[in-house]
Amino acid sequence: MKNISPKWVFLVVLSLIWGSSFILIKKSLVGLTPLQLGALRTLLTGVILFLVGFGQIRQIAKDKWIWIAASGFLGSFFPAFLFAIAQTEIDSAIASILNSLVPLNTILTGLFLFKIISSQRQVMGVIVGFIGTAILIFEGADINPDQNYLYALYVILATIMYALNVNIIKRHLQDVKPLGIAVGNYAVIVVPAVLILVFTDFFKASTLKSPLFHEALVYVVVLSLFGTALAKVLYNKLVQISTPVFASSVTYLMPVVALLWGLLDGEGLSVVQMAATVMILFGVYLSNKRKKPN
Template sequence: MQLKIFGMQNTSSKWLYLAVLSLVWGSSFILIKKSLLGLSPLQLGALRTLFAAVFLFLIGFKSIKTIKKEEWKWVAISAFAGTFIPAFLFAYAETEIDSAIASILNSTTPLVTLVLGIVVFSIGSNRNQIIGVIVGFLGCLALIWEGAVVNPNQNYWYALLVICASFCYAANVNIIKRYMQNISPMAIANGNFIILVIPSLIVLYFSGFFDSAVIQQEKVQISLMYVGVLAVVGTGVAKVLFNKLVQISTPVFATSVTYTIPIVALLWGLMDGEKFTFYQGIAACVIIFGVYLSNKRKKVRS
């Protein structure tokens, strides 16, 4: 009976973690949009990294002692691929495309991860995965095409920046899986941000942010509040929650957050006055279906 009750608690807990992560990560795209009202993409990317670094150092700085000397190379590569470069790519992308569209395109990350795993890391694949990649790619093309029709004033070439960010995330996942299995998630996160503090400060300095005339602007101060929430909650807290979700569930269940993030982001976008058509909804469903196919396990016949 105790085991049964524990199992029920574990089941309800994992759904709670999934819901919270969906809300947190789904809200990140509208926070990026609002942050850009007073900050440049360079300032946003740098500040997001620095704020997240401070938070993670406060809760887990001691964990870096567990990283071995020969492992720092992979920690550094992971830092730039998984955090630094995507932060700027998303910031620049959302200067031209809606936050909801960016979130949907970001859901292609599992598909890109699969492709890189096959091509670069020699990881095997099955028919469902190949079909899923093709379906997801067609959905992306349809979404970008329809977006260009609905919002002709937006430059949808910037959508490619989100795809590039997906490639960065995909490379990071494969690198962690291949070379960083023996490093704790907290150590990886803190190691990443130790590497990124100086590059972020350099970018922030040359962006003109430290000009007193810039900092004193009210819209800049409001944007800083949005960046703070984005960095601490969307990066720091979310990393801890996701690690816990993986521990109490399965990798397949944990990655299903990919399906729910665009729903939250879409709702935020609609409330903020973004346009989203029926055909864009169809294209989004095609992308998510492609992700589902690529993650679907083959049934074992008895």
């Protein structure tokens, strides 16, 4: 046990937490709209983080706030809404599998925006991963005609934002404490979240008195406390003690956890979709595999 690297412990814990987030989103949507869910999740997470580490804000240098804001919107604010919207049409298990594109998009954004050179093996991993993604989406649309698989594009967009965020943290926020990054993120995005809640009629009596709302609220609280607040701090730490690609490879294990939850909730996957899932994960593996030193 003493030889286990801390980064692997962070990776496993994050996989369990985030792998369970997809089913929590699904359950929360029973009593909330996607906009209400995304905004409430952001607000509750902000409150939790402020209670724990509001003093961290004073330790953030002024020149870091532009990157703190970018990290907040790309890594937390917009994805919270994108995943909620996507899961109104596609299963939670499918959303988790598509989320595995984060490491591949980390490589692409690192190459095109941050000038981080990629190897031929990584490029091949990207190609394999995206072929698997295409198969997964088209097969899902074929066997689930009642689901609009164009909504999978919302998840793909979120993975691009996550990839940008992880590169920003590694490149520009390496010297900021993980809790400070998280608290700073939500100090920026909590006000827009409150405004969205107001404009979605969230505070109407008819909404607050609904039994479905009360049930959804329990799931959102759990999602905000563990799936966002705690996980956000752990992930920031993981990025700082490892590499962007290693940190984003948490998506290796997340689909396994999410698939188990999905199966327990009555979701299913075809043989072709399972093969596509293996292709995506193999692509992620190729993109993370390093050459052995001579």
